[in-house]
Amino acid sequence: MKKIVFATNNAHKLEELRQIVGDKIEILSLNDIGCHEDIPETADTLQGNAEMKARYVADHYGYDCFSDDTGLEIDALNGAPGVHSARYGGVAHDSDRNIDRVLREMKDVPMEQRTARFRTVVALIEREEDDTTEFPLRFEEMKFFDGKVEGVILTERHGEGGFGYDSIFKPVEGDGRTFAQMQPEEKNAISHRGRAVRKLVDYLTEQYLI
Numbered sequence: 001m002k003k004i005v006f007a008t009n010n011a012h013k014l015e016e017l018r019q020i021v022g023d024k025i026e027i028l029s030l031n032d033i034g035c036h037e038d039i040p041e042t043a044d045t046l047q048g049n050a051e052m053k054a055r056y057v058a059d060h061y062g063y064d065c066f067s068d069d070t071g072l073e074i075d076a077l078n079g080a081p082g083v084h085s086a087r088y089g090g091v092a093h094d095s096d097r098n099i100d101r102v103l104r105e106m107k108d109v110p111m112e113q114r115t116a117r118f119r120t121v122v123a124l125i126e127r128e129e130d131d132t133t134e135f136p137l138r139f140e141e142m143k144f145f146d147g148k149v150e151g152v153i154l155t156e157r158h159g160e161g162g163f164g165y166d167s168i169f170k171p172v173e174g175d176g177r178t179f180a181q182m183q184p185e186e187k188n189a190i191s192h193r194g195r196a197v198r199k200l201v202d203y204l205t206e207q208y209l210i
């Protein structure tokens with residue numbers, strides 16, 4: 001079975017992804033390959049960060065790898081938090097603080113101006129087909145897959161599921177529930193990451209005739 005590293009240890013993301021991929025491809029996490037260091041994510045675009053993470057794993061561990069970077073773009077905040085979504089509240093990956101800051105900054109914004117979107121870029125790096133060398137390895141050119149979902153930012157949290165900003169994001173395509181009120185498969189069907197990852201899976205399926 002094709003093995004590929006997903007450059008994350010986020011359990012929610014791994015679960016979402018394995019649900020989309022099914023049993024066609026074996027997805028390894030960073031923990032699975034013994035990568036416990038903080039991978040630099042210092043680019044100022046989603047694509048740049050996704051590329052950095054995937055290339056790091058490929059260079060240091062020799063695996064085919066993909067990584068994702070996601071941002072929430074809120075129109076009333078001129079596209080913020082965007083590439084800074086993970087640490088908008090000041091502390092990395094503290095979703096409560098991130099949401100508090102967004103709600104505070106948007107407290108006077110009327111509903112019709114609360115439009116936003118999640119955007120994901122997935123970067124994939126693969127060994128060249130005929131590369132049988134040890135280090136340094138040869139990799140193909142990086143490939144990118146993107147996905148987005150439009151929605152609005154509510155004035156308070158709704159729902160307990162999901163993660164990150166899910167409880168304040170109501171997708172336009174849904175039935176009025178936030179991502180945090182949906183089952184994982186409902187969210188995956190329309191989400192930014194679901195869309196980007198399905199493009200990735202389509203590519204891998206064709207490439208490896210899985």
Ligand code: IMP
Pocket residue numbers: 068069070071072085086087093095098162163164165166179191193
């Ligand atoms: P990352 O680049 O995918 O780690 O995403 C950056 C930040 O965006 C995360 O720390 C979360 O706060 C937020 N985020 C990413 N994906 C989602 C999602 O599917 N729902 C809600 N928030 C998300």
